Amino acid sequence: MSIKHKNATYLPATHSPVARLNPKLLYILLSLIPLCVFLNSLQSGFVYDDIGVIEDNYFIRSLQNIPKIFSKDYFHLANELSYRPIVTLTYFLDYAIWRLNPSGYHLTNVILHTINCFLLYAVVLRLVRMRPVALLSAVLFSMHPCVTEAVNAISYREDILATLFIFLSCLCLILSGKKVYYALSLLSYLLSLFSKETAIVMPLFILLWWIFFVRKRHPSFHPVREGTGSFPSASQLNGRESFSPAKSRWGRDFTNYFLGYILISIFYLIIRFIVLKNPLEASVGYLQGSIAINFMTMAKILASYVKLMFLPFHLSADYTIAPVLSIFDASFITSITLLVAVGFIIFKMITTTVSLHVLYRDRMYSVFMLCFFAALLPVLNIIPIGHIMADRYLYLPVAGFCTAISGLLLRGAITQFPVNKQEKFPVYNHNILSNYAFVIPLIAVICIFFTARTVLRNRDWQNEYIFWTKILSEQPQNYDAHNNLGSYFYKQGALDRAICELEEAVRLKKNYPEGHNSLGTMYIDKGLIDKAIAEYVEAVKYKPVFPQAYYNLGNACIKKGMVDDAIKFFGKAISQGMYNPQIFNNLGSAYMKKGMMDEAVAQYQRALSVYRDFAEVHSNLGYVYTEKGDLDRAMFELKEALRLQPSHANAHNNLGAVYCQQGLWDVALDEFMKAVRFDPKNASAHKNIGMIYFTKGDKQRAREHLLQMLKYDPNYLKDAGIYAIVSELGLLKD
Template sequence: MLNRKYHILLFAIIVATPLVVYLNSLANTFVYDDYLTITNNHFIREWRYLAALFSKKYAAVSNELTYRPIVTLSYFIDYALWQLRPAGYHFVNNIIHTVNVVLLYFLAHRLFGNRIVSLISCLMFSIHPVFSEAVNAISYREDLLSATFLLIAFIFFLKSSDKTACVRNLSAFYVVSLIAYFFALLSKEMAITFPLLAFAHDFIFKRKEIVSRQCAGMLPRSFYFLSGRFVTHYIGYIIISGIYLFLRFKVFKNPGEVIFYPEKSIFINALMMTKVVGYYLKLFFIPMPLNADYVVPVAYSVFDGAFIISLIVICCTMILVKKNCFSGKWVFAFTWFFVTMLPVLNIAPLLNIMAERYLYIPGIGFTLFAGLAFNKGFQCFYRRRHYFLSFVVIVCFLQMWGTIQRNGIWLNEFTFSTETIRRSPKSYRIYNGLGYFYYNNGLIDKAIQAFEGSIQAMPTHPKAHSNLGAAYSLKGMQDKAIEELQFAVRLREQYPEAHNNLGLLYKRKGMPDMAINEYVAALKTNPYYADAHNNLGSVYIDTGRYEEALSELEKALKIRSNFALAHYNMAVIYFKKGQVEDAYNKLLEAYKLDPGNADVHLSLGVVYKDHFHDTAKALFHIKESLRINPQHKQAEEMRKVIRELNP
């Protein structure tokens, strides 16, 4: 009974700790890349698009840079449950992180057979501030999900190597491990290091067994690894890796994924990544200052001060590992850390060469080390264990406080952006995000200032130029807007949003042919861009090309069935063709989807007045149109009609 209560208490501590530490994150809103992957992503709102997860249009409609269908699937489920209520998305992230904490406990216990080491590892994983970015950022959920499946895969890999289990169970464990590994890859490509982890585990923990076989005159060690474990275990993971790489780089490769090394130099990249690794190690021991967007200064020489310091930190760490490797357990903990970090060392160029979220999976190795270090420290300082435990408790409370404080930074786009810019004044991405926040909240002057700050930090940032053009447009500065958008498409030819915005401006300036060219360019890059189809249809209406317009609007509605503006534009076509009943039905659909559209109300008012002769409904809709937009270009005519219809 006591043992059962102990296990219940242990499990309660493991589960409750991450939930409590990240409780205040439930008040956070959508920030940063969440706008792309969730709030402005209509793709996740309809289950009929689920099949697109396994088609070549995945990159165009998901807003993911690489193929991560498991993550996108989770957003489908999220939207079905919470729509656009951010608390639900944050709750899911917290649950996934808690599941990972529990899985880490099982992994640590299976590796080390020590509950205290396992518990400390879990607690460190729960509270360390360096993991807060991965948990708080909804659009970085790939790190959480990949870690979940990677941990499951490794636990079942260990179970499949257990000689005490029956053969049938071993086969089942192995299959589960393979499936989990594949799901880990489909969540994020960082999981590709799993075969190396499996090999490292066998080499570290089974070396004595291998040596004894060799000494007994049996197969040599190399042959044992290559022909024994390779055939029975590793080959499956290698095949899964090959399938994934084929899907990732051949079938579902994103054509927009063109990234280069810093300064297009492998040497400079090596110098910079040495600095990054050194800083990563420092963050685990001293997790401050933390930042959502690191701007790593370019290093051109081995005499760069930050490079030298980082190299010293890395060398000291390696020496510490070598001097204090009391058993293979310590070696494996550090092996996990360094091996899983390989995919984010910019060997294959990354968009961001440094990010705290990259440490979520490698950090598992660090937490295993922390658990071992606590156990060793407790033994060494047993006589002064009260002091030792007090020190550990203080460290844990500082870690918890740091994480809780860090959660608050992600409260909303303003708190997130201003704090990040304070730490990284040259962060052009965050300036752009802050500008987007101001833009959406109608603070156009501040948005322009933020976009200009982004351009000042990175003059060749196409998104900032495109967004600045959109802001100029709202200020009525059409020529400057066109200039910025043209510069954006020169920087990135395949930029559908910039082409679409240019089309809108050319349409306003009475240049339909140029507008059509821009919309066609946008659709050439992204054929699933509903806004561009709708806008192209609108230009075709203006030029009397009704059949072509109808075709484009049907495409827009096929992509996004709840697109109110496309329904309205189809109503306009039916009006012009004299099909009033069809126009009325489309207006009702538009009204149902967007009851705040003044043009829809005005059109409905006209239909009720002239076609159905329903004075009451005509008055209601015309008044609503005037209330919604008192500055409407037909405002005077509406007031005149209202006076005529009023008894």
């Protein structure tokens, strides 16, 4: 028997056209919309943090490194500050399939986002029992412009994964009539935490639902569903239910709903901050060291997030936020006014008298809006974080917003909720459906607007140049953007333009360590070694824990012949957490220059422990073994280098040296010729070719190659034997 409100007038009803749709068509629709909206993102390359996390990350290139994810080595190997093993594991799988093809990584992000749309649809459908609301929620979520950063940036995949496991945990909790679903819910929650620590807000969602739809069902007694321990949806609360005393009910709810999640949270915190704490994780203070300024500024940012839900304009991957210094600041007053207005609306919807036939409808959507704010709690700088505002922080909150807006848009459609198992969906009447003449065009306009904004925003992530010039077009004083645009020009070989951008960056902010570090790298390529060293010194002055700057200092010292200083700086970079194979390779080469062959071998082996297929390291190991007279091991390492990289000029040159020691002069000459073919500026190979031709009596060819040697590296004249041959050939006169 249906329960109807005594004052309600019920008109002849019919089922919604959406409710009558074949579910398979809905699933196809939910698949196609996000794939179409983000189709142009598949053309993008590696941008922003993707370069360090994917392109320059040797750790993910070998599946043998996967066990290291679960050790303290994770932080310096994976280039991560927080412990997010699930995310790193997906990078391993992506590299195994796609190598360094960015389209594959972007496709993975789009697929994960599509899965989240399915999960949001399933969760809302189970809770609200209104298919049109569930469908519209998922559709709006799939195309909202504020999710573009998380979907387009491969290095921000943690937000997508954390949301995926939160949705899965909620869905399993709703289905938790069987213990296996409750266990799966807890497991999903744990996986969400190991994807991103902000997932710790998930129990707050459960608490909000419990407060507004379970605890307050009756002033003295509270509904308990018979025969199941599953978390009730709003519609289920309107059915036949037994009642139990409040204290008993609350204790049971705590055990059924919260205890498991609390224990999982405690377990995660122990792992995160005790067992696998990052020793180099730097603490960040409040804005300008003031709690008051921090509060006022974050209020402004929170209001900006609310505004972006409705008007997603001027989205940026690198916001420049001016701190609010006074309560009389216009931006603070405006922000507080907006937040108070939103809070008042939510309060009124929660506290209004509720009719049974709408079954807490407005309260339900208000709770989803509260979930929007709850999801933002970890990034509101309550515990200080590095970046106080970012679009990616909105990925999970957008789901709550879209559900609330969808419910409010379609709120006039419901006339009666299902109250028994035979009525799977609510019924609608023709008069109310006539209101769709306004609602449907409005929804269409919103969808078109969101889709257009998202497709355009995807284009901003196409490459580094478009990405950073877009930011500079809106924030000309953004020193980070100048720095990164300079790095882009450097990679393109436009050294002068790169230096111009970097000098502008450090002009805008003198105490900008990243800018000084990048500028030093540019000066290195210009041959201005002393200026480069001065910039690196400035970088570590402003940022004492800066391993990349110490690494660059070591490389600069090598170029100056200051090998002892180079070894010291390389060691400093390693002690600060730099653990990529390149630094161990360069440290090994520094030891080799000092004749410390055993120490060099040890560093090369450390490099290979991080990345087994590093051709440069195998080539250097081959050279060291050649110097030590271990020709068999030298031969093995050099052939391994050439297997990995057949065009490796130094490996060909070093292999030629091994053949020389074996008396195989013609084979050696062939390897030296390959070396200069792959690298015409290889002075060592030219020297070796010249020496072989000189030995054979072919002085003309010897003269040609020794001239090339002098052109690219005249330091070989310090060798008395080479000096004598060059003099005999009359090359010193030239």
